[in-house]
Amino acid sequence: MSTTTPPLTPHLHASGRSRLVAYDFGAHLAEWSVDGVSRVWLSREAVLDGSSPVRGGVPICFPWFAGGPDGDLSPSHGLVRTAVWRPVPAEHDEVWAWEISSDDVAGAPGAEHVPGPFRARYAVSLRGAEGAEELHLALRVTNTGHRDYRAEAALHTYLAVEDVRQVQILGLEGAAYLDKVSGRREVQDGPIRLDGETDRIYDRAGPVVVDDRAALGHHEVRPVGAAQTVVWNPWDRKAADLPDLGDDEWLRFVCVETAARGEHALALAAGDTVEIAATLSHHHSPAS
Numbered sequence: 489m490s491t492t493t494p495p496l497t498p499h500l501h502a503s504g505r506s507r508l509v510a511y512d513f514g515a516h517l518a519e520w521s522v523d524g525v526s527r528v529w530l531s532r533e534a535v536l537d538g539s540s541p542v543r544g545g546v547p548i549c550f551p552w553f554a555g556g557p558d559g560d561l562s563p564s565h566g567l568v569r570t571a572v573w574r575p576v577p578a579e580h581d582e583v584w585a586w587e588i589s590s591d592d593v594a595g596a597p598g599a600e601h602v603p604g605p606f607r608a609r610y611a612v613s614l615r616g617a618e619g620a621e622e623l624h625l626a627l628r629v630t631n632t633g634h635r636d637y638r639a640e641a642a643l644h645t646y647l648a649v650e651d652v653r654q655v656q657i658l659g660l661e662g663a664a665y666l667d668k669v670s671g672r673r674e675v676q677d678g679p680i681r682l683d684g685e686t687d688r689i690y691d692r693a694g695p696v697v698v699d700d701r702a703a704l705g706h707h708e709v710r711p712v713g714a715a716q717t718v719v720w721n722p723w724d725r726k727a728a729d730l731p732d733l734g735d736d737e738w739l740r741f742v743c744v745e746t747a748a749r750g751e752h753a754l755a756l757a758a759g760d761t762v763e764i765a766a767t768l769s770h771h772h773s774p775a776s
């Protein structure tokens with residue numbers, strides 16, 4: 489008997505200069521390219537059969553980030569990342585939209601850690617401002633229960649870069665952050681330059697500019713509704729432990745994540761709806 493898992497069925501969309509690929513699994517936007525060049529990065533070793541999370545694109549983390557407030561929850565980044573979302577009609581400039589609720593994940597591993605009943609809607613939109621292509625990602629969460637609770641969330645964006653060692657990240661100068669590699673709290677001194685494993689939770693939302701100097705271009709991430717920015721790259725040694733990352737692929741991305749975790753988790757009063765969103769754009773020429 490064969491144990492091969494069939495590949496996920498992709499949604500494909502092309503308009504203007506943009507091309508998008510997404511899956512119902514995790515409501516995962518896997519790729520965004522403009523004029524054939526990746527802007528949102530996908531690992532060439534990404535597992536695309538639903539047996540594990542997709543490495544790259546924009547994983548949705550909810551209702552906890554990483555291992556949650558105390559670091560002991562699984563699956564990592566919450567259980568909607570590996571759940572199949574229901575496509576729902578797109579509105580306005582949306583390309584795709586999906587929904588998922590706590591009922592949909594009842595019984596899934598980790599369901600016992602869900603802080604309360606919820607309904608989530610996620611939409612991917614393409615917006616063009618003066619010929620520039622912009623990608624807009626919005627996660628809206630409703631507390632469908634009768635009790636207030638808090639939940640963590642993140643849009644875990646993998647930005648494609650030419651060489652992460654030459655990138656500088658602007659917009660977080662002077663921001664306090666938790667360095668998850670050293671375990672220390674620090675304050676960002678000047679632009680961020682990466683020179684080793686980087687896993688930091690900044691207590692500041694963007695806008696953030698990723699100056700990809702080797703590619704003579706820059707990304708912009710403009711978040712709404714979340715107070716934090718996570719910057720992550722595993723670097724060579726940690727990358728070698730990740731089976732879904734090809735050799736040297738760690739050079740080709742930096743994650744700049746729009747996040748609400750820990751004391752900045754989303755406050756969901758009974759019946760309330762909150763949204764976290766991020767708009768991504770890319771421009772040629774270095775950031776000034």
Ligand SMILES: O=P(O)(O)OC[C@H]1O[C@H](O)[C@H](O)[C@@H](O)[C@@H]1O
Pocket residue numbers: 541554564565668687688718719720743745
């Ligand atoms: O390997 P994953 O579960 O996709 O997580 C990848 C990374 O996500 C975030 O950036 C976290 O801050 C990191 O600690 C984690 O290693």
